Amino acid sequence: QVQLQQWGAGLLKSSETLSLTCAVYGGSFSGYYWSWIRQPPGKGLEWIGEINHTGYTNYNPSLKSRVTISVDTSKNQFSLKVTSVTAADTAVYYCARVGSGYLNRWGQGTLVTVSS
Amino acid sequence: QSALTQPASVSGSPGQSITISCTGTSSDVGGYNYVSWYQHHPGKAPKLMIYDVSYRSSGVSNRFSGSKSGNTASLTISGLQAEDEADYYCNSYTSSSIYVFGTGTKVTVV
Numbered sequence: 001q002v003q004l005q006q007w008g009a010g011l012l013k014s015s016e017t018l019s020l021t022c023a024v025y026g027g028s029f030s031g032y033y034w035s036w037i038r039q040p041p042g043k044g045l046e047w048i049g050e051i052n053h054t055g056y057t058n059y060n061p062s063l064k065s066r067v068t069i070s071v072d073t074s075k076n077q078f079s080l081k082v083t084s085v086t087a088a089d090t091a092v093y094y095c096a097r098v099g100s101g102y103l104n105r106w107g108q109g110t111l112v113t114v115s116s
Numbered sequence: 117q118s119a120l121t122q123p124a125s126v127s128g129s130p131g132q133s134i135t136i137s138c139t140g141t142s143s144d145v146g147g148y149n150y151v152s153w154y155q156h157h158p159g160k161a162p163k164l165m166i167y168d169v170s171y172r173s174s175g176v177s178n179r180f181s182g183s184k185s186g187n188t189a190s191l192t193i194s195g196l197q198a199e200d201e202a203d204y205y206c207n208s209y210t211s212s213s214i215y216v217f218g219t220g221t222k223v224t225v226v
Contacts, residue, residue, distance in 0.1 A: 035215075037162075044119065044220040045154075045162065045205050058213050061117065094161060101150030101168065101209045106161035 002027035006095045006107040008080075012114045018082040022095030022107050029053060029076040033098035036069060036080045038091040046091075050098055051078055085114045120145065120206055120218035127224040133194040136221045138206030139187060144216055146187035150209035153182055153191045156220075157202045165204075166191060193223070201225045 008020035022034070030053035039045050049059040051069045059067055068081045082089060090113050097105040121139040128134040138145065138153075145151055153166040164173040166182035169189060179194045189208070193200055206218035 037217075045156070045207075045217040047207070047215040047217055050215075060214060061212070099167065101148070102152035102164055102207070103154070103162075104164050104167070104173065106163075109161055 002097065002105050004095050004097065004105055004107040006093075006110050008093075008110055008112070010111055010113060012085055012112065014086055014114060014116050015084055016114075018085050018089060018093075018112055018114075019079065020093055020095070020110055020112070021077055021079045024076045024078075024097070029073065034071070034078045035096045035098050035103060037094045037096060037103070039094070040088070040091040048080065048093075087114050087116060090114045117144075117210055117212060117214060117216050120208060120216055122204075122206060122218040122221045124219070125222045125224065127226050128193075128196045129226055130196055130198065132196050133192060134196060134223065136191045136193075136204055136206075136223070138189040138191070138208075138218045140189075140208055140216070141187055143211040144208040145184065145189050145206075147211060148209045149184070151182070151184060151189040152207045153180075153189075154205045154207065155200075155202045156205060162205065196225055198225050 003025045006022040033050045033052045035050040036048040051057045066083045071078045092109045095107040096103040151169045154162040156162040169184045170182040204221045
């Protein structure tokens with residue numbers, strides 16, 4: 001049974017860089033795309049972007065200028081970086097596995113708070 | 117890419133059926149059968165309920181069903197139970213090769 005475990009800094013100051021990593025245990029890594037999603041407090045889910053094992057990425061245009069998703073196939077891990085964060089980037093961030101058009105395995109979520 | 121439109125809230129009594137709509141455009145919901153639905157309880161990770169418009173994810177009760185007509189997808193919960201109280205989000209693949217979520221619907225069992 002595939003499991004996703006994520007970690008990263010939970011408290012940042014404005015203008016810093018958010019950095020999260022998601023490790024995949026069990027199952028195939030190269031056979032899927034891997035995605036990041038976030039949920040600001042009191043708001044809905046927002047798709048951030050995705051990556052496959054070759055490093056091919058797709059990003060939400062609204063975040064593309066500040067977001068980088070990378071992959072380390074030797075460790076079955078993928079990572080998210082968001083530069084120049086503000087309070088608007090405060091959210092619970094989730095990593096997830098992408099099936100054929102759906103997200104079928106999710107990480108536990110990481111709350112990232114940006115203070116001014 | 118704008119979020120798909122869902123009603124903010126839907127409520128029903130135990131045993132009743134409710135339907136949540138998810139309206140997009142021909143560039144997302146209407147153009148692809150890659151519509152999925154997620155159940156989200158506060159503090160937990162979202163759970164895939166329906167994928168490819170109408171297929172139930174493994175282990176999901178057959179009380180949950182999905183459909184699509186034109187640019188609008190729907191999730192129906194029949195035989196509503198207290199445990200169904202949660203937030204529900206639709207999601208669709210888009211012509212821009214990205215995904216978009218719906219605005220979310222809070223389901224209340226009254």
